[in-house]
Amino acid sequence: MAEQEEFSDLHLDVQERLAAEALIVDVEGFEGPLDLLLTLSRTQKVDLLKISILKLAQQYLVFVERAKELRLELAADYLVMAAWLAFLKSRLLLPPDPADEGPSGEELAAHLAFQLQRLQAMRDAAAQLMARDQLGRDFFARGVPEGVERVRRVTYTATLLDLMQAYARTRTKDDFRPFVLDRESVFTMEEALDRMRGLIHFAGTWTSLSSYLPEGWEVDPAKRRSATAATFAASLEMVKQGQIEIRQGETFAPIEIRKKADGKA
Amino acid sequence: MSDTDSDQDNAVNAPEDSEQSLFEAPPLAEQERMVEAILFASAEPVGVGELNGRMPHGCDAGAALDLLRRRYEGRGVRVVKVGEGWAMRTAPDLAFLMQKETVETRKLSRAAIETLAIIAYHQPVTRAEIEEIRGVSVSRGTIDQLLELEWIRFGRRRMTPGRPVTFVVTQAFLDHFGLESARDLPGLKELRAAGLLENRVTPGLDGPQDDEDATGDDQVDMFEDDA
Amino acid sequence: MSDTDSDQDNAVNAPEDSEQSLFEAPPLAEQERMVEAILFASAEPVGVGELNGRMPHGCDAGAALDLLRRRYEGRGVRVVKVGEGWAMRTAPDLAFLMQKETVETRKLSRAAIETLAIIAYHQPVTRAEIEEIRGVSVSRGTIDQLLELEWIRFGRRRMTPGRPVTFVVTQAFLDHFGLESARDLPGLKELRAAGLLENRVTPGLDGPQDDEDATGDDQVDMFEDDA
Numbered sequence: 001m002a003e004q005e006e007f008s009d010l011h012l013d014v015q016e017r018l019a020a021e022a023l024i025v026d027v028e029g030f031e032g033p034l035d036l037l038l039t040l041s042r043t044q045k046v047d048l049l050k051i052s053i054l055k056l057a058q059q060y061l062v063f064v065e066r067a068k069e070l071r072l073e074l075a076a077d078y079l080v081m082a083a084w085l086a087f088l089k090s091r092l093l094l095p096p097d098p099a100d101e102g103p104s105g106e107e108l109a110a111h112l113a114f115q116l117q118r119l120q121a122m123r124d125a126a127a128q129l130m131a132r133d134q135l136g137r138d139f140f141a142r143g144v145p146e147g148v149e150r151v152r153r154v155t156y157t158a159t160l161l162d163l164m165q166a167y168a169r170t171r172t173k174d175d176f177r178p179f180v181l182d183r184e185s186v187f188t189m190e191e192a193l194d195r196m197r198g199l200i201h202f203a204g205t206w207t208s209l210s211s212y213l214p215e216g217w218e219v220d221p222a223k224r225r226s227a228t229a230a231t232f233a234a235s236l237e238m239v240k241q242g243q244i245e246i247r248q249g250e251t252f253a254p255i256e257i258r259k260k261a262d263g264k265a
Numbered sequence: 266m267s268d269t270d271s272d273q274d275n276a277v278n279a280p281e282d283s284e285q286s287l288f289e290a291p292p293l294a295e296q297e298r299m300v301e302a303i304l305f306a307s308a309e310p311v312g313v314g315e316l317n318g319r320m321p322h323g324c325d326a327g328a329a330l331d332l333l334r335r336r337y338e339g340r341g342v343r344v345v346k347v348g349e350g351w352a353m354r355t356a357p358d359l360a361f362l363m364q365k366e367t368v369e370t371r372k373l374s375r376a377a378i379e380t381l382a383i384i385a386y387h388q389p390v391t392r393a394e395i396e397e398i399r400g401v402s403v404s405r406g407t408i409d410q411l412l413e414l415e416w417i418r419f420g421r422r423r424m425t426p427g428r429p430v431t432f433v434v435t436q437a438f439l440d441h442f443g444l445e446s447a448r449d450l451p452g453l454k455e456l457r458a459a460g461l462l463e464n465r466v467t468p469g470l471d472g473p474q475d476d477e478d479a480t481g482d483d484q485v486d487m488f489e490d491d492a
Numbered sequence: 493m494s495d496t497d498s499d500q501d502n503a504v505n506a507p508e509d510s511e512q513s514l515f516e517a518p519p520l521a522e523q524e525r526m527v528e529a530i531l532f533a534s535a536e537p538v539g540v541g542e543l544n545g546r547m548p549h550g551c552d553a554g555a556a557l558d559l560l561r562r563r564y565e566g567r568g569v570r571v572v573k574v575g576e577g578w579a580m581r582t583a584p585d586l587a588f589l590m591q592k593e594t595v596e597t598r599k600l601s602r603a604a605i606e607t608l609a610i611i612a613y614h615q616p617v618t619r620a621e622i623e624e625i626r627g628v629s630v631s632r633g634t635i636d637q638l639l640e641l642e643w644i645r646f647g648r649r650r651m652t653p654g655r656p657v658t659f660v661v662t663q664a665f666l667d668h669f670g671l672e673s674a675r676d677l678p679g680l681k682e683l684r685a686a687g688l689l690e691n692r693v694t695p696g697l698d699g700p701q702d703d704e705d706a707t708g709d710d711q712v713d714m715f716e717d718d719a
Binding site for chain 1: 579610627669671
Binding site for chain 1: 305306307308309319352353354355356357360363367375376378379381382383385386398399400401402440441442443444450451452456459460461465467468
């Protein structure tokens with residue numbers, strides 16, 4: 001019955017409908033349903049603390065109704081709010097159902113009133129904040145700030161262990177070896193060339209290269225390796241100079257050389 | 266004028282009486298000069314800790330700062346507290362002389378201004394709470410703009426499901442609006458007394474109720490830390 | 493200077509004697525505040541003409557400037573003439589405050605620590621010898637760095653062709669590594685015992701003893717030089 005009354009009120013209140021229409025023109029200007037509710041609440045011309053939430057819910061529903069009539073698309077959250085307000089309205093109008101759990105209509109209305117007050121309070125606070133003297137507009141910082149020059153000082157550290165490890169590292173390096181060559185076990189190519197140039201005159205037939213190794217160098221493996229390499233390198237050099245010929249029967253077979261027939265030694 | 270003059274005399278004379286050694290801190294008057302030079306040179310607020318760090322060993326930047334503040338009382342330039350730092354700023358009543366210095370700042374949208382105010386008054390506050398208060402979702406651009414201005418920053422995560430980030434205002438915010446601390450926000454006491462800074466949640470909804478306790482605690486923490 | 497001084501005297505007395513109306517210039521003390529704020533906030537030096545232009549009608553910027561200059565005499569900040577304009581600058585004797593030293597600790601590079609180790613074990617040692625032992629050339633930067641750290645210094649020149657310079661370690665080196673003398677460095681045998689040296693050391697190189705013998709005389713020389 002009460003609801004019936006409200007609806008007749010709703011249809012009769014031309015002023016309210018006109019007001020809702022005026023707001024609809026500006027619907028894009030609202031920041032969501034709460035903002036719209038806050039604006040609607042101002043038409044009640046009372047302190048927010050004394051606002052009639054029931055009346056506000058009606059105002060909102062009229063607004064949504066008008067929007068529908070004008071075939072205006074309202075964003076979903078406006079419609080969700082409308083549904084919730086319709087529910088709130090029925091809660092407020094119907095006598096409370098003792099079997100019903102959950103918050104009462106009054107509690108829900110009080111919360112909505114709180115939300116509106118809080119939003120309004122934040123708006124006022126924002127306005128007060130922006131009205132304050134502001135840096136760069138009302139008061140100013142130093143025009144030519146002198147930056148603090150950062151002087152970076154680097155200190156290096158190393159521990160005794162680092163030092164010892166570094167030393168140990170240098171002493172175990174493989175590439176360290178060539179610098180302290182034991183000269184005694186090295187037969188150089190120059191030495192091999194000298195030796196072969198003297199011997200080749202006697203080599204008219206194919207002779208194994210190994211027979212050209214210097215005396216005393218055949219036994220010790222290190223010496224033998226060095227002498228063989230130097231002799232082989234020397235023989236290649238002599239082939240290049242046209243003094244001797246070189247051949248190898250097959251892979252890993254002994255390398256043989258002989259004096260070139262018309263070669264000048 | 267006469268006040269500052271007498272201060273100055275005291276400051277200049279007193280420390281000269283005391284004997285100086287290589288290892289003693291410079292006289293207080295000299296320390297005051299140092300604080301003056303440092304604050305003067307910097308566009309940003311400087312903390313007492315940093316002052317002490319930059320001044321010679323044994324200096325008491327806090328005491329020197331007190332002297333300096335008094336000296337600049339009523340001058341065209343003032344020594345102001347900004348959060349944990351100190352800065353020199355021109356007196357606001359002389360703003361009319363400064364039009365030449367004014368830098369055009371980007372106009373903040375209504376959404377940005379409201380969001381900023383909500384963060385300042387409710388900090389630390391989550392995005393969901395901001396949306397609850399404004400009744401509308403907060404666009405990413407709004408938060409980004411405030412972050413870019415360095416007026417807000419991320420606070421601690423909430424210890425609630427989802428561990429949402431919170432937002433708090435920065436020293437640059439305090440500096441910009443000439444506030445010593447967030448406690449000096451206009452109307453803060455009244456708003457709190459009216460219960461309008463509480464994070465009440467729609468009755469019958471359980472979800473965010475967990476948040477409520479957490480918010481309350483954090484907020485108390487913040488303001489008590491400052492005190 | 494003398495011109496402005498006399499201006500100032502006139503200016504100080506004149507406005508205070510005369511009665512003030514709405515259309516009269518503000519008191520000189522107020523004008524001084526204005527000049528102070530303008531000079532503080534301005535990024536460029538400001539001329540007296542511009543000061544007068546920005547200040548209310550009837551102001552005497554020159555006189556106000558003189559007052560301001562005197563006020564800042566001996567302070568941490570000074571009013572100085574820059575070209576045709578005036579500016580505020582921190583006092584030059586406080587320039588050291590505008591620096592902030594950050595100390596960074598770094599590990600010595602592998603090349604540097606190896607070079608240092610060789611110098612310590614073989615001192616006095618020439619660059620060629622260091623290179624022979626390390627098997628790679630030693631960059632100038634490495635030697636320079638060790639010299640700069642004052643962990644090595646030049647020793648006597650070798651009495652060999654070319655008279656190459658030698659390097660020796662310093663007292664600072666011994667202090668840093670907690671050694672009484674370079675001879676306290678563990679020998680190769682001890683390094684091996686400590687597991688720092690792999691066992692495949694080339695035979696014949698096993699001689700820190702040999703090395704020590706070889707350089708022993710020189711080392712004594714070095715330490716006697718120091719003493």
